Amino acid sequence: MEPLRIDRKESKLRVDPSWADVCLTCGTCAGGCPVTGVDGLDPRKIIRMAALGLDQEIIDSRFPWVCTICGRCEEACPMGVKIQSVIRAARGLRERDKVPGPIHKGVVMCLERGNNLGIPKDDFLFLLAEMGKEMEDDEECPCPGFYVPVDKEGANFLVTVNSKEPFGEPDDMKFWWKIFYAAKEDWTTTSTNWEGVNWGLFSGDDESWKAIVGRIVEHMLDLKISNLLLPE
Numbered sequence: 337m338e339p340l341r342i343d344r345k346e347s348k349l350r351v352d353p354s355w356a357d358v359c360l361t362c363g364t365c366a367g368g369c370p371v372t373g374v375d376g377l378d379p380r381k382i383i384r385m386a387a388l389g390l391d392q393e394i395i396d397s398r399f400p401w402v403c404t405i406c407g408r409c410e411e412a413c414p415m416g417v418k419i420q421s422v423i424r425a426a427r428g429l430r431e432r433d434k435v436p437g438p439i440h441k442g443v444v445m446c447l448e449r450g451n452n453l454g455i456p457k458d459d460f461l462f463l464l465a466e467m468g469k470e471m472e473d474d475e476e477c478p479c480p481g482f483y484v485p486v487d488k489e490g491a492n493f494l495v496t497v498n499s500k501e502p503f504g505e506p507d508d509m510k511f512w513w514k515i516f517y518a519a520k521e522d523w524t525t526t527s528t529n530w531e532g533v534n535w536g537l538f539s540g541d542d543e544s545w546k547a548i549v550g551r552i553v554e555h556m557l558d559l560k561i562s563n564l565l566l567p568e
Contacts, residue, residue, distance in 0.1 A: 348391040349425045358415045359383050365409035365419055377402045379409045379419045386422050391429075400426040401436050405538060427540030435539055442535045443544045450551075451499040451531040461486065461527060463502050471510060471517070479517045487559065488524035494561045495525050496532030496552065498568045512567055523565075526555050532568045 365379040366372045372379075375398050385394050394400065400423050409419040432440050442452035449455075464484040472482045485491065501508045516523050529551040536545030556564060 348429055349386050349394065349422050359387075359417055360415060362414070364412045364414060365417075368408040368412040369403075370406065370408070371402050371404060374402050375399070382422060383417055383419060391426075394422075394426045395429045398436075399423070400430070400540075424540050427538075428542060430540070432541070439535050439539045440541070443539055443541055443548075446531050446535065446548055447544060450529040451497075452533060452535060453499040453503045455499060455502055457527055460502055460530070463506060464525070467506055467510065468513075471513060477514070479514070482513070482517055484513070485524040486527050488522075489559045491522050491524040491559065491561055493521065493523040493563045493565050494552070494556055494559065495523050495565045495567065497525060497530045498533050499531055500533075524559065524561070526559075529555065532566050 359380065361380050363380065369377070369379055371377055377399050382394060382399055403420075403423045405420060405423065407420050410417070410421075413419065427435075445454045446452050450457075451460075464486065468482055468484040471479045495512065497509065515521075529548075531548070534545055534548045536542065536548055552564065556562070
């Protein structure tokens with residue numbers, strides 16, 4: 337009779353089995369988590385499930401998407417358990433058409449059109465020109481000679497934009513612009529691929545994350561800019 341052989345199950349989440357022993361279940365992670373208890377979320381539960389090989393159950397659950405990826409759990413853990421890494425891995429292993437909410441749709445839109453909300457280039461440039469004129473002519477705080485620089489080579493700062501601002505909260509961009517104007521800072525934004533919020537990071541889509549970051553790096557190289565500002 338052949339001896340019973342138990343095949344080792346490879347962890348999809350790249351979990352170290354020793355975490356089951358290392359984790360003290362002290363609750364320090366849960367105490368620092370801003371969403372502990374939402375839909376039953378508890379960082380300790382996730383680590384126990386992962387250590388027991390319940391990878392697919394984690395991937396299919398709401399836990400990875402309730403988590404805000406703030407990293408407080410990992411920062412607080414006295415034993416160095418990589419809780420946030422498990423959550424991000426679980427997000428990345430979810431089928432893309434089952435990623436909740438607009439996150440994956442925003443990633444696709446950004447790859448196709450250069451920003452999460454698909455704002456056309458001409459509309460974006462028209463808005464920047466109109467708002468620059470508003471700043472210049474502002475009755476309470478005029479900024480004579482102000483304009484929004486676009487694709488300016490050799491500027492000191494490349495400034496990205498959160499697409500929700502030109503889409504629904506355009507006046508929020510003026511706060512930064514007023515600082516630049518008062519400081520006489522040399523800056524620019526770009527006419528394409530100007531999105532400053534990388535939803536590939538949040539959705540666990542590392543390839544898209546890298547592609548979107550790569551576009552910003554290309555801007556910096558092409559325009560000979562050494563400093564980057566992500567107002568988000």
